[in-house]
Amino acid sequence: xxxxxxxxxxxxxxxxxxxxxxxxxxxxxxxxxxxxxxxxxxxxxxxxxxxxxxxxxxxxxxxxxxxxxxxxxxxxxxxxxxxxxxxxxxxxxxxxxxxxxxxxxxxxxxxxxxxxxxxxxxxxxxxxxxxxxxxxxxxxxxxxxxxxxxxxxxxxxxxxxxxxxxxxxxxxxxxxxxxxxxxxxxxxxxxxxxxxxxxxxxxxxxxxxxxxxxxxxxxxxxxxxxxxxxxxxxxxxxxxxxxxxxxxxxxxxxxxxxxxxxxxxxxxxxxxxxxxxxxxxxxxxxxxxxxxxxxxxxxxxxxxxxxxxxxxxxxxx
Amino acid sequence: xxxxxxxxxxxxxxxxxxxxxxxxxxxxxxxxxxxxxxxxxxxxxxxxxxxxxxxxxxxxxxxxxxxxxxxxxxxxxxxxxxxxxxxxxxxxxxxxxxxxxxxxxxxxxxxxxxxxxxxxxxxxxxxxxxxxxxxxxxxxxxxxxxxxxxxxxxxxxxxxxxxxxxxxxxxxxxxxxxxxxxxxxxxxxxxxxxxxxxxxxxxxxxxxxxxxxxxxxxxxxxxxxxxxxxxxxxxxxxxxxxxxxxxxxxxxxxxxxxxxxxxxxxxxxxxxxxxxxxxxxxxxxxxxxxxxxxxxxxxxxxxxxxxxxxxxxxxxxxxxxxxxxxxxxxxxxxxxxxxxxxxxxxxxxxxxxxxxxxxxxxxxxxxxxxxxxxxxxxxxxxxxxxxxxxxxxxxxxxxxxxxxxxxxxxxxxxxxxxxxxxxxxxxxxxxxxxxxxxxxxxxxxxxxxxxxxxxxxxxxxxxxxxxxxxxxxxxxxxxxxxxxxxxxxxxxxxxxxxxxxxxxxxxxxxxxxxxxxxxxxxxxxxxxxxxxxx
Numbered sequence: 001x002x003x004x005x006x007x008x009x010x011x012x013x014x015x016x017x018x019x020x021x022x023x024x025x026x027x028x029x030x031x032x033x034x035x036x037x038x039x040x041x042x043x044x045x046x047x048x049x050x051x052x053x054x055x056x057x058x059x060x061x062x063x064x065x066x067x068x069x070x071x072x073x074x075x076x077x078x079x080x081x082x083x084x085x086x087x088x089x090x091x092x093x094x095x096x097x098x099x100x101x102x103x104x105x106x107x108x109x110x111x112x113x114x115x116x117x118x119x120x121x122x123x124x125x126x127x128x129x130x131x132x133x134x135x136x137x138x139x140x141x142x143x144x145x146x147x148x149x150x151x152x153x154x155x156x157x158x159x160x161x162x163x164x165x166x167x168x169x170x171x172x173x174x175x176x177x178x179x180x181x182x183x184x185x186x187x188x189x190x191x192x193x194x195x196x197x198x199x200x201x202x203x204x205x206x207x208x209x210x211x212x213x214x215x216x217x218x219x220x221x222x223x224x225x226x227x228x229x230x231x232x233x234x235x236x237x238x239x240x241x242x243x244x245x246x247x248x249x250x251x252x253x254x255x256x257x258x259x260x261x262x263x264x265x266x267x268x269x270x271x272x273x274x275x276x277x278x279x280x281x282x283x284x285x286x287x288x289x290x291x292x293x294x295x296x297x298x299x300x301x302x303x304x305x306x307x308x309x310x311x312x313x314x315x316x317x
Numbered sequence: 318x319x320x321x322x323x324x325x326x327x328x329x330x331x332x333x334x335x336x337x338x339x340x341x342x343x344x345x346x347x348x349x350x351x352x353x354x355x356x357x358x359x360x361x362x363x364x365x366x367x368x369x370x371x372x373x374x375x376x377x378x379x380x381x382x383x384x385x386x387x388x389x390x391x392x393x394x395x396x397x398x399x400x401x402x403x404x405x406x407x408x409x410x411x412x413x414x415x416x417x418x419x420x421x422x423x424x425x426x427x428x429x430x431x432x433x434x435x436x437x438x439x440x441x442x443x444x445x446x447x448x449x450x451x452x453x454x455x456x457x458x459x460x461x462x463x464x465x466x467x468x469x470x471x472x473x474x475x476x477x478x479x480x481x482x483x484x485x486x487x488x489x490x491x492x493x494x495x496x497x498x499x500x501x502x503x504x505x506x507x508x509x510x511x512x513x514x515x516x517x518x519x520x521x522x523x524x525x526x527x528x529x530x531x532x533x534x535x536x537x538x539x540x541x542x543x544x545x546x547x548x549x550x551x552x553x554x555x556x557x558x559x560x561x562x563x564x565x566x567x568x569x570x571x572x573x574x575x576x577x578x579x580x581x582x583x584x585x586x587x588x589x590x591x592x593x594x595x596x597x598x599x600x601x602x603x604x605x606x607x608x609x610x611x612x613x614x615x616x617x618x619x620x621x622x623x624x625x626x627x628x629x630x631x632x633x634x635x636x637x638x639x640x641x642x643x644x645x646x647x648x649x650x651x652x653x654x655x656x657x658x659x660x661x662x663x664x665x666x667x668x669x670x671x672x673x674x675x676x677x678x679x680x681x682x683x684x685x686x687x688x689x690x691x692x693x694x695x696x697x698x699x700x701x702x703x704x705x706x707x708x709x710x711x712x713x714x715x716x717x718x719x720x721x722x723x724x725x726x727x728x729x730x731x732x733x734x735x736x737x738x739x740x741x742x743x744x745x746x747x748x749x750x751x752x753x754x755x756x757x758x759x760x761x762x763x764x765x766x767x768x769x770x771x772x773x774x775x776x777x778x779x780x781x782x783x784x785x786x787x788x789x790x791x792x793x794x795x796x797x798x799x800x801x802x803x804x805x806x807x808x809x810x811x812x813x814x815x816x817x818x819x820x821x822x823x824x825x826x827x828x829x830x831x832x833x834x835x836x837x838x839x840x841x842x843x844x845x846x847x848x849x850x851x
Contacts, residue, residue, distance in 0.1 A: 004710040004851060010769065054346045103377070103671045123516070124682035130673040133375065144806040151798045159791060160505065193741060196803055200748065200818065203799035207752075207792040211759065214788040219600070242762045245708060246755040249701050253751030256697035257744055262689030264367075264682075265744050272748070 008241040017229045020289035034181025041184045046191035051098035051134035056124040062089045084261040085110040103130040141195040171287035192267040201275030208283035245281040319838040329831045337727030362732040365739035370680035372518035378506040379669040397570040417462040459773045480669040487664035529660035531577025537566040579604025583661035585654040594654035595646045605641025613637035639719045689745035716757035719833040726824040739813025749821030756829035758784040768849040
């Protein structure tokens with residue numbers, strides 16, 4: 001019979017609580033860097049949040065970006081940003097800022113650009129977002145991320161103890177912060193898709209954290225005398241194979257999506273890949289060890305009803 | 318944990334079968350799809366505009382203009398009413414309404430009665446709550462009267478404008494022969510219009526957004542010499558259609574105006590003498606009466622046909638037009654006359670609609686996206702399946718079967734309930750593949766742990782499922798919170814992601830709790846394992 005390959009050794013005994021000291025240092029430094037990046041570099045807000053017009057065009061021959069740029073800048077709607085879209089060399093993304101003069105004027109941009117580019121250009125997509133809508137979308141998105149985090153805080157608080165909830169939310173914020181820092185660094189087009197990615201990362205990161213916390217809670221009931229730090233180490237090591245394997249399957253799917261999923265999804269997928277890496281890191285190195293800092297009310301957990309698996313008789317080699 | 322009663326087995330298998338059945342139309346040829354759609358609830362998944370190509374337009378009622386129109390109207394009515402009552406006055410416009418200064422103190426009480434009549438309540442519709450919303454409230458202090466805009470009145474007016482616009486836009490769209498258009502209200506003052514397959518929405522948006530407010534207004538006695546001249550108080554300056562630089566002054570009071578809202582019908586046609594494209598119209602009874610009176614009282618004078626603040630033409634009234642029908646000529650092309658007839662038939666929009674967001678995906682990008690999405694989905698599926706096979710052997714095969722069932726259920730549910738699949742939705746499905754096997758990983762790792770800690774194979778499997786499924790529930794539920802929030806705030810494609818992701822989480826829970834367990838329990842019963850092959 002086929003013997004499955006073990007990617008992670010059994011009974012790893014990594015001292016995560018010791019490592020987490022470096023983890024805090026690294027995370028703290030990274031968060032600081034993320035904040036600095038956000039303040040001094042900033043996000044590259046896309047049309048969803050900034051308003052304006054975005055064209056994706058396909059030209060008949062290889063596109064000449066300089067020529068296109070000078071044509072469009074000649075219209076006087078402000079500086080056009082042009083970049084290649086995909087790898088074919090014929091597809092170009094053109095971004096124009098919001099034009100002064102209210103909602104109505106934005107449509108004029110479209111007509112004028114179409115005129116100046118003439119025939120022989122296929123319009124793959126055109127997005128026009130007025131100043132009012134873009135402002136609302138930005139507000140809604142911030143609200144969404146906050147609501148999600150608060151909802152999760154409440155859920156974890158009910159299911160576990162408040163210390164778990166605080167630790168979870170701290171590590172969620174850590175993940176979101178680092179993700180935003182990453183976006184500032186690579187200058188990704190920050191749009192609604194990226195908000196979707198952030199919320200999904202929040203969900204994923206949580207998933208990871210909950211699995212570790214579930215195990216900690218179980219061991220708290222089972223090993224009443226074990227010091228908290230050792231118990232947390234033990235828990236993380238126990239679920240380590242799962243944490244890493246799930247990260248791998250998720251990354252496999254995401255990488256397939258990144259390579260083959262087309263240009264439109266690139267930003268989303270890149271954000272997700274980064275998010276999964278960060279979430280995996282934080283669920284191992286920061287979430288649980290934060291719990292050790294906060295302390296846990298062991299009496300409350302040990303007296304709460306639970307159905308722990310009966311202790312096994314003898315260990316199998 | 319591994320025991321299933323007979324009816325449970327049947328229920329699980331039936332659910333899976335139903336999933337397969339619901340997902341099936343997606344792989345059938347087009348004509349069979351159509352037959353199924355006509356006779357059953359079976360249908361392929363609805364593709365979002367970003368996949369099939371098309372336009373999504375968000376229009377908003379122009380409040381500023383609505384307020385302006387209402388104030389101008391009110392000013393006209395005040396002038397007409399006070400003049401009829403022979404009261405001298407001074408009229409001023411303020412940002413929030415109109416102030417009237419009565420010249421003679423003796424007239425003030427009389428003016429009070431007259432002006433009170435000008436604060437009509439807005440009818441709040443069929444199901445009016447009985448609370449009358451006045452557009453204007455009237456305040457008096459001595460000889461000074463102030464009409465102030467009421468916010469509640471404006472909100473009611475905006476809301477009614479949106480309701481009316483929905484119906485009118487629907488008529489216009491149906492009249493123009495574009496198919497499968499969806500028109501929906503969004504929020505207080507917005508309308509979303511989805512135009513599948515329309516790659517260049519400009520024409521449609523122009524037609525939909527045209528206010529098409531047609532009025533017949535008497536022309537003022539004095540006319541401007543230069544275009545920049547200011548019109549006298551009871552007149553407004555409108556540009557001429559044939560030459561926008563020339564202005565015409567027309568009377569604004571409601572006594573001198575017949576509203577095109579009272580039209581019964583409008584058809585394009587040709588003038589019998591000049592063969593020029595024209596639009597023939599017919600008034601309803603109320604309109605015909607007013608139109609008859611206006612023309613009878615003003616024979617020999619010109620009257621202007623005004624469409625959206627532009628004078629189309631200004632013919633002279635030769636005779637009283639009592640029959641209620643007439644024609645509009647104005648150097649139209651045939652297309653213009655047709656379009657005008659359509660918008661006149663469907664009625665004027667109660668307010669101007671401004672496009673505040675417009676997203677268009679061309680058909681080629683849409684089909685590129687479908688292709689890319691499908692390719693990446695298949696590759697992701699294969700990659701995940703191979704990995705699971707390597708990592709878990711036989712149990713990996715179980716996981717893979719469950720994964721395929723999971724995906725079929727996901728697609729089946731999306732198809733049969735008519736959820737829209739967008740490109741981010743495809744990403745959601747691909748992501749589900751990666752995350753779905755997490756439930757298997759959790760269970761398998763736990764079984765292995767229990768087995769290594771000395772349990773018998775059967776016992777380990779039993780305990781593994783029980784312990785791990787609690788965790789599976791917890792972890793998926795929290796992910797669901799994020800997906801639901803995303804659904805609540807997202808729009809269009811992003812909402813498509815939230816739907817696919819959320820349904821993916823639910824189907825994952827279903828397969829983890831039922832199908833995977835069922836397969837494992839069959840295997841346990843037939844193979845009677847002494848060892849756990851993990």
